Amino acid sequence: MRERLRELFLVDLLRGLRLTFSYQRPSATYTEQYPLERPPVAERYRGAPRLNNHPSTGETLCIACNPCALAYTENLIVVGWERTSDRKKMLTTFTYDLSRCMFCGLCEDACPVDALELTQDFEVARYSREGLIWDRSMLEEGPEPTRYTR
Amino acid sequence: MAFLILSMAALVSSILVITRRNAVHAAIWLIVALLSVGGIYLILQAEFLFAVQIILYVGGIMVLFLFVLMLVNVDASVRQAPFNRQWPVGLGTAVLLLAEMAYGFWRGGAPLAAAAVSTVAPAAQGNTQAVGMALYQNYMLPVELASLLLLVAMVGAVIMAKKRLG
Amino acid sequence: MAEATFLDSNELLVNMGPQHPATHGVLRVKLRLDGERVLGSECVIGYLHRGVEKIAENRTYAQFAPYTDRMDYVAAVTNGMGYCEAVEKLLGVELPPRAQWTRMILAELQRIASHLLWLGTHALDLGAMTPVFYTFREREEILNIFESYCGARLTTHAFRIGGLQYDLYDEFETDVRKFCDYFPGKIDEYEQLLTTNRIWMERTQGVGVLSAEDAIALGVTGPVLRGSGMHWDIRKAQPYEAYDKVEFDVPTGEHGDTYDRYLVRIQEMRQSVRIIRQCLERLEPGPIFGKVGKIIKPPAGIEVYHSIEGPKGELGYFVVSDGTVNPYRVRIRPPSFLNLQALDKMVRGHLVADVVAIIGTIDIVLGEVDR
Amino acid sequence: MTDEPKSPPNGGTSDKPVQRAAPAGPVTSPQKPAATSPPKPTPKPIVKPEPWASPLLEALQERFPGAISDALIFRGQAFFTVQKERLIQVAEFLKSEGGGSYCLLTDETVVDYPKREKRFEIIYQLYSFERNDRLRMKVLAGEAETVPSVTAVWPAANWLEREIYDMFGVVFEGHPELKRILLPEDWTGHPLRKDYDILRQDPEWVRANLKIESGQ
Amino acid sequence: MAATQEVARFLSDHSLVEATLKIVVVFAVLSGLVAYLVYLERKVLAFMQARLGPMRVGPWGILQPIADGLKLLLKEDLVPAGADRTVFLLAPVISVVAAFSVFAAIPYGPGGWTITNPNVGILLILGLSSLGIYGIILGGWSSNSHYPLIGSFRSAAQLVSYEVAAGLAIVSVLLIANSLSLVAIVQRQQQMGAWNVFLNPVAFVIYLIAGVAETNRNPFDLPEAESELTGGFHTEYSGFRFALYFMAEYTNMVLIASLAVVLFLGGWLRPFESVRWLSLLKYAPAAALVGAAVFVLWLGLKSRVRAERIFFAALAMGCVLLAAVVAMPAVLEAIQGVFWFTVKVMAILYAFIWYRATFPRYRFDQLMTVGWQRLIPLALSSLIVTAIMLVWTGQRLAPLLVANVLGGALTVLILSARQDSGRFRTIEGATR
């Protein structure tokens, strides 16, 4: 009988209506106005790659050892180097093909010297495929962060 | 003036009804004709009938027509000849009919028009009320019969249009 | 569709998908109709086929792990966990407790996230447009936890063979606890919108009935099987990780219809919260990596099948080793693939509008079906 | 992917050309554990499959003498090989109550050993709800041989066998509609065979259907 | 010549100019209202779904309707191959004309606040609004595509079925009012001192449900169920013609709401007119404007964009000024009726949006079941009960109300008696 009465007076529907009504309070809004307010990204976020320089000397930390290129077989990292006179490896070029990257972090894991790092920058979209192939200077300076204005 | 326009519209669209190849177009023209006739009712101060015409004819029967028209495959009939083989006979019969009517008018039209009371303002009570009173006082039995007719038609239609099982 | 749809008593072939709002991706269903009633169906799949199993043969064991995330892309953590466990089983590695509890917490969170996505889209298919926004809001919280833990939200690559890549971040426990505290209230809200709603009941009750016998015969697993009344959950039947040390119930349906499957999944979310709470209690500092070498190179000629209870059903990995660093063969047993096979059985005799509900209730992810 | 962008000429391609690591043998899989982990290559001795002994196996051998071979167990997972001709009977027996009611066919797949005489090893993963037990059954088949379909025993095998046909080209006899399932109907080759080159994925088909040059 | 004389008389007629003016005003206001109804719907839906809705075009997205309209106007007007071109182009026009023409007979306020008051007003409205079906059927048919065809069939079937229920609900109001004229219906409610919703709540509920169904809105939005039929009858339409359909649809919403207000909620009447101490409700228009000003000011204060702050401040200022004007006794008296009419219409429109945010969608056969097997018997029983009570006790509030509620409840119970009561299921996790 109770059930019947509830059905008769549309209680089930009214409960739903009450719920949606209560959500109209401004504090319940969950939207982030993305370009206006940039969402905070976690510390461990795996975003655009960066090739770190030494903070004080400005020299690259990369020792051109190559495991990053081998860590991931999508063949997206190409490390170029040459031997110096004392048979040490010197990094010359470093290309990173973001169009093939799936941000798994294996290359970062492989780097023994914290040179290659996936940063918190997540805006890596480009207008061309070529724009996604980052060379060494791009990797060292990082992408230009997009500025949004209204 | 308005009467002339409306009656011309009714006549022209009714001619289009019977000449269009595509039955859906014919139905659309029929709707126009019916609306014009409804307008004539309005001019003749039959507001209730006007409303009934629109609701029942235009809003009900013609929707049904369109429904059925779209259900049955009209593509084939569009390509076929719209008229049947004995159309000259039909046309002749119609012309004969027209002639007969004309004769009737010629002989009896004038006295009829003379007998017509010149129009005056409608009765104080609304047209709807008058019709309603007439329907439910003088014509009670026909109303009941009409409702019975509708019921029978409905049942018959359902039975006929139903898909056979098995 | 022929013009004379409604009058013909002939059969009629209708194509649903692969671009259709209600097929959840690139599924194409060929429906044989009598009017609006479904006489039979045939699924055409493979639009998202990427040859994951072939890729596995050309990658090392560790390198293949990120690819598993891309199969059931709404439950990446569970996929990765299954794969890592399969390889660990192959190697005979034991995990330290902290790694096990962490994996369980994340896997259960992922189960909730997957169910939330299912709930939202399923409701959307049936015309309730609001739940999807609510469920995505809660799913967002889970994804935030994932992001803080491993740096990615969707394709997490959260675990490594032998343990965890990262230890938990500092606020992990507070975050998860907070989620566990407020989430059951949100489930109540979804239920207010749907469970007792008469329209929802009419749309789902008695629709897509699948008996337990049929379900087993067709290889259906997971919530769909449980909705048909089979009390079977791999976490209970053949516990992996440390599921034998936590208490939880296995919800089962009775009628095997869409409504029961809906209730089962709702209950499963509650149970997952329960598991997570217990895991949090047991979580203690300690090592997070088992004894695995730098190079994973199992001996030749051994093979192992390992399956876990994914959000969609039994997710199995069959790994064969030939003694090199690359697996000789990795076979993935996708739950959605076999569950989708039951679609034909379920849609027969229902209306076209029910097909939408039934596809929704199987909870398929085409990335997993096609691999 | 065959001609990948080389590093610029001055980049020392001398001793280590950049290359995919696929079959390159002892290239390190750069696992960098966060916590301490012992660096020794094999953590503990790995057991080999051992002979399997169980009442079920005895019953099987008794009912189907000579049909069962190579009954082994590894990591608690039992498996055995069945003669192809007796497959259906064995399957029916296993599904029946006397055989342990293995009524759920969890998976059916193939491992391809092209060097063996019978290159295809068809694998059936069975599960019994009553015994809460998994069982692995194998059937060997050569290149051009057909295998009896188990769809009559376990309807779940329908799509699984179609997938096997699609990926390996194993033909199942008695399957209701054996056609490709994941790949297009006019695809040539069976990609999961070991001798199917991943780099030559039917460029003809790609050109005809996708109107592009194969990207591989 | 008689005709020319007639034309001359027609033109010099004072009432003709007045009517034209009114038509223009009503059309303009209605178009604006419809455009902003879409905005309102998006916003309210968004808030109910914990979102913000349109935010990009103008402050808080208030220019969104203009942007949408411009976009639709500038879009290519596609006619699918194989379509019946003339009919295809004509169909949306029929829809829109039918939807707009009906507003001629709606009384927005007392006295001159109506374009025309025909004595068969309600019949006229029902008739004209039923012409909208042609827009739907012909549009779906002429598209020469399957989904629109099915969509249009569903739509038309739905419209026709639910019109019966709505019509029956209206008839019980007509019985109480004793007239077909909308003005007379409102006046009768004034005389009775009670709105019809209190005399016959069952009919009101039926009318509301049927109204939702007639406007093809959730939970009865099957013709446009995108998860099944992509877009319904207007799938193939684009650009301006799509906009016409869109307008027709939302105009119909306004129409259903207006009719509900006139028939059941006392039209232009102020609530509690007979209660003396509540007569300060008279100042509600001014108060509403002040409230709007405060709200706008609050929005402006929250905004971080300078231009927006200025805009909102100006808007608030305008509202306050308008409030001052409105507060003048003469103006207040004049707009009283229209104000309350609008408020009630907006409330019902809000309810329509609210339903959309909350309910799932019915299946087509269930929709028909609800229409034919629930609503129509209920409406019939309500009609019979009303008629009996009118004859028996006359037009008195209490007996009518009690009898209608009891009759309605009884009917529902009888109707649902056949249903199994085991619908409410729960599943608890079982440990075994």
Added chain:
Amino acid sequence: MIPFQWCLFLSVGLLTVGVIGVLTRRNVLVILMSIELILNAVNINLVAFSHYFRAVTGQVFAIFVITDAAAEAVVGLALIVALFRNKETVNADEMDLLKW
């Protein structure tokens, strides 16, 4: 004011057109529509007489005619649907069998 005869002329015109339609068209649906035209012609007459002779009876009869038209249309259309299902045609001259 409108002369009485005009109404009658219109009525005759509609009637003739309707008769032509009934007699010459092949499509059963169009024939049905022509019948509706004839009925409308009758109605115009009835309403006109009712108006000019100030008797409401004509309108009452017009209402009966409309009722009849509705019944006729419903049954006719149902027949056509049933016929179409069996014969796949809507042409009158092909429906020449006494059984189906």
